[in-house]
Amino acid sequence: MRDQALTPLVGGLARPGSAPRGLRSVIAFSRKRPSFLVGLAIVAVTLFLAVFGPAIAPYHPERALPGAGLLPPSPEHWMGTDVAGMDIFSRIISAPRIDLTIALVSSLLAFVLGVVLGVISGFFAGAPGLGRFLSEGIMRSADILQAFPIFIFALALVGFRGPGVENVIAALAFLNIPYFLRVTRGSVLQVRERPFVEAARCAGNSELRVAFVHVMPNALTPALANISPGIGFAILLTAALSFVGAGVPKPTPEWGSMISIGAPNMMTGQWWTAFFPGVALGVTVLGYALVGDGLRDYLDPVKRS
């Protein structure tokens, strides 16, 4: 996913407003791109687990079974138990609920705010007066924010606000705004040159209306393609924050905090405690990244030919 952040640098922005429609073309595309299907399957599984995970878990994800600490994988405990005696498999399938909630909410917030700011900064770039000031101001602020490595800034935001789910969501939303902002701005800069925008102006629409009713819907595609990798990235950040103890509080099942609980055991040879949560993380983030890649290529007419 990290190289998704570099797409504007290396080239390959999806051309806005030219995406093919129709379920049939999606299916045709998927046939040529098995990785996209794999990604979709993984995403579907995580969404399913987010809703039904705790309900179908064989053991209660937060109840420790006395005397059952550090049991290796067996038919009773498919992935073994951790040091407190909690069944790892149950906790693994219960974790998507909190992880996806955080990731989806924060990504949605970042998307909405980033797109709006991107439209403003793109549409009014170079225009005389207040608009230009706003546009420049937004870009400078986004630039300065990029001076802080993301995880460190997330750590600081949570550190200064206190741990807990709302603060993690707020921190992640805030940190992901620049990506949606930049990508939308680039798209808006292209779309606003099109004839229909001029036509909308001539028809008497105010600048604001032209920006948000006419330009924005046609400039959304790059931002949409970036939502899925954004979710994957948010999941990784949440896990990292929980790993160091600044994210989701224990004993709520969360893959990062599970790794942190299991870390000491790795060194004494009980590998299953930290191994499975990491695999779950890797597979999940990979799935969202594959979907993002697939969407981006699907929406880019140059790639598809």
Place this chain on the structure above:
Amino acid sequence: MRFAKYTGRRLLFLIPQLFAVSIIVFFLVRLLPGDPAFLMAGQFATQERIEEVRRDLGLDRPLYEQYLIYVGNVLQGDFGRSWRTSQSVLQDVRQRLPATLELVLSAGLLSVALGIPIGVYTAVKRRGVADKVLFGYGMLAGSIPDFWLGLILIFVFFSKLGIVPGPIGQLDPIVATPPPVTGMIVLDALIAGEWEAFRSALWHLLLPVATLTLVYMTLIIKNTRSAVEEMMESDFVEHGRALGLSRRMLLRYALRNAMPPVVTVIGIVFWFLLGGAVLVETVFAWGGLGQYAVEAVVNSDYAPLQAFVLLAAVFTLVVFLLVDLAYFLIDPRIRT
């Protein structure tokens, strides 16, 4: 002479960036609900300590004065005190900075030293097995958490195979620390000629650096590859091919022109490495700034956290400055 002018102008640009960053860090602390003096002094502070902090921060003055006081303090090296270590933050940072630098620089240099050749190789030999392997590796490396990879490496190479020493910091406990010159133990041992310390430090450095390199090297590989590929298809390389230049000559020209985006990515990799270093330091008990920052967060020790965020941002700005300067040196077109 032009280079001096360019550098001067670029450095001038750095100053407002530093100010902007300091404003953000200043306001971070104000996010805290509650009395900042009480929070900065820590939960075990006496009443007089709290009053002392209140005076230091100038909390009875208007906000912009508080900011000026803060900047003045920072420029003099006063970042406050850590109530956990009972030392000034500056002292704490001095003790821990070299460890983090050692980690970040080693991982960065290794990623570049390995990443660029691999990227060039896959650009030249397209569509081979190497291509597929690299693609899979790239996707995977971007999806797994770096701290988890560190734990896996510890399990395989320490717990099971016993090749590497355990994650207890930078040196074996029985080996004496070499006399501090740079603060970085590997370099200090080398300078002092203490071979046992040098060997021990190198072995301890191996796994953390491997963790960071494995995860972040793919960025360099991917971008080197696409940059070189693009260059190989460019007009001037076509021209060279038509003239009959050897493969090696073509590659040399392509490489020189592919450098700018690669240099940018190297800067970005260092940016990522800072965040990754925090996690890896925690896993390996490295004793650097990253671990210090994590302990500060968990224990609500705000002065160190504030200093750490500021330092991280300054480091990033310096790295991007160096990237810009490198651009100037590489691309003659910028000079005109």
